[in-house]
Amino acid sequence: MGKRVAMEVSIAIAEAVKLARAEVIAAYPITPQTHIVEHLSELVANGELDAEYVTVESEHSAISCCLGSVATGARTFTSTSSQGLALMHEILFIASALRLPVVMVVANRALSAPISIWNDHSDIMAQRDIGWIQTFAENGQEAVDLVLHAFRVAEDRNVMFPMIVNIDGFTLSHVIEPIVLPDQEDVDAFLPPFRPKYKLDPRKPISIGAVGVPEIYFEAKKAQDEAFKNSRRVILRAWKDFATRFGREYHPVETYRMEDAEVGLLIMGSLAETAMTAVDKMREEGKKVGLIRLRLWRPFPTKEFRKAVSGLPVLAVIDRALTPGASGGPVGTEVRSVLYHCARRPRVVNFVAGLGGRDVTVEDFEEMADRAFFYKKKRPKEAYELIGVRES
Amino acid sequence: MGKDQALMSWKDVPFGLYIFEPGNSAQFKTGDWRSMRPELDKEKCVKCGSCYILCPDMCYEADEEGFYQVNLFYCKGCGICAAVCPKGAITMVLEEV
Structure with a gap:
């Protein structure tokens, strides 16, 4: 083999x-x-x-x-x-x-x-x-x-x-x-x-x-x-x-340390490996963070996705693309729509990160998770936030 | 596929909307939105075939006597036949429903 x-x-x-x-x-x-x-x-x-x-x-x-x-x-x-x-x-x-x-x-x-x-x-x-x-x-x-x-x-x-x-x-x-x-x-x-x-x-x-x-x-x-x-x-x-x-198992949606998680990071692609490192680090610090990765994007795995976020308080969706003038990144808007009819749904916070080859580091994921914890109690003002953009 | 032939449930739509019967465009009724129809006056017609040659939809066919007759299944009523007829044997008349 x-x-x-x-x-x-x-x-x-x-x-x-x-x-x-x-x-x-x-x-x-x-x-x-x-x-x-x-x-x-x-x-x-x-x-x-x-x-x-x-x-x-x-x-x-x-x-x-x-x-x-x-x-x-x-x-x-x-x-x-x-x-x-x-x-x-x-x-x-x-x-x-x-x-x-x-x-x-x-x-x-x-x-x-x-x-x-x-x-x-x-x-x-x-x-x-x-x-x-x-x-x-x-x-x-x-x-x-x-x-x-x-x-x-x-x-x-x-x-x-x-x-x-x-x-x-x-x-x-x-x-x-x-x-x-x-x-x-x-x-x-x-x-x-x-x-x-x-x-x-x-x-x-x-x-x-x-x-x-x-x-x-x-x-x-x-x-x-x-x-x-x-x-x-x-x-x-x-x-x-x-x-x-x-011997290698694949599912439409993968979860990592999502049991008892209060914040779930959602991402697609290879950055999930960096995100996992961030999750491990934050878990060691006692922060209940988990990771969800979409392997299948179309057709959207609605059933598996809803199951993965059931009982989750805050979902931080990390988009790798901008949709100018929209109510979020493409994954963010999709996910909000998928969850709309769920009686108990997580608050969805949408981040856009890593455009044009900008590195998204473990620290960036920690920052996103921390902001998501903050938004557990307070509704975010913006439909989406950019991560890693210099303000000054 | 003619418009009236296309009225089917989505469940009956052929795979990928493929056409499995070659040359079935002959079944396409192109004459379903005509407002004017050509009428031939056999008294004036000299069977020159100008209508047959110049019809853009190839609607004309010679009958047993050699007169060129329009096939209204395909004729869109463009009027070219009437315009080119050297004897004025073709008149466009209103298509009444």
């Missing part, structure tokens, strides 16, 4: 795509995602991966190529970041509506301007409504496992939706970690070949992407929405099967 090897997370992700036996990769390099597709192109060029590697002139072409490829029934992968993801925007909606299960890793990076190659979640939050299943990895091992999970879920005949695995740019993509790459035969057993029910085939022609007149468009969107919500079951089942086969 797999060897534990120290490797860069981007390289490990590329190796996972190889283990998944991807057949087509179309991608355009962009920092901090570049190493993933660079390594994949090497694997293809060296004959280690029997796939078609399509070099394209932009991310718009990359994702368009992926749609065509997956429509013919080929297992398809791409990866991007920031401006590249933004350039894909219009095609991303088409991928989900046409039920084309592309798997993409997004190395999360800030959006311009100012120009920034560094990490936050503003790129993916701008793509919140594209109708793709979205997960967030905390560390390299999880990134590898979520990529395998993504192919399994996306291509399931009861799902057939594209899927994004988010990894934090640099803080995860460029980190060297000990990672277990599973054996090929175990991956093959977990991930059967892609056999879509319908595909583009000259022997049996079909049309994909026809016009939806006003009399049918709405019904088509409702059908899509229902199918998307139903993907939940397959997502959970695939994680369960993954745990049986590989």
Whole structure:
């Protein structure tokens, strides 16, 4: 069962795509995602991966190529970041509506301007409504496992939706970690070949992407929405099967030291590891702090999330993106909405931290937790507060 | 898919709104919002086929006698046929419901 090897997370992700036996990769390099597709192109060029590697002139072409490829029934992968993801925007909606299960890793990076190659979640939050299943990895091992999970879920005949695995740019993509790459035969057993029910085939022609007149468009969107919500079951089942086969257990929502917690920090992505250190430190000081991490972002794991915060007095939601003029960050507004109908719900305090690669330290998490304790008795004046911005 | 053919429950919408029957655009009733309809005067018609050639929706087809007849399932009533007819054999008349 797999060897534990120290490797860069981007390289490990590329190796996972190889283990998944991807057949087509179309991608355009962009920092901090570049190493993933660079390594994949090497694997293809060296004959280690029997796939078609399509070099394209932009991310718009990359994702368009992926749609065509997956429509013919080929297992398809791409990866991007920031401006590249933004350039894909219009095609991303088409991928989900046409039920084309592309798997993409997004190395999360800030959006311009100012120009920034560094990490936050503003790129993916701008793509919140594209109708793709979205997960967030905390560390390299999880990134590898979520990529395998993504192919399994996306291509399931009861799902057939594209899927994004988010990894934090640099803080995860460029980190060297000990990672277990599973054996090929175990991956093959977990991930059967892609056999879509319908595909583009000259022997049996079909049309994909026809016009939806006003009399049918709405019904088509409702059908899509229902199918998307139903993907939940397959997502959970695939994680369960993954745990049986590989021994690593994944859930839509993870909790850490949340029993008896008075303040819960909520975060997505790799910063959760820093937050855990802060929780441990504060627990030693007798402060009842816990951590909640969302692994599954779309479809939103409402049931699991409500369970994780039940009985909690204050929830501090840490957003990694700004939504100018809104009533909170994207995660903050989502969570407030999810909790609105709960009779006993925590007070939600929303922080925005770590934009454009600004470090979020253990001390920053302590500060957020301390403010959350303060807000236990006093309602916050602002809908959200920025952490780590110089005032003078 | 014609508008009247599209009225179905979301539960019956085909997967991804795919079209499984190639060439079914022929079933698309494009003639459902016409306000004017062409009428042919066979006395004046010389069967030149200008209407057949210039119709943007390819609605015209020759009948057994060689007269070009409009197919109102597709005709949008644009009036090009009437405008180009060298003999003034085609008149646009109001479509009454």
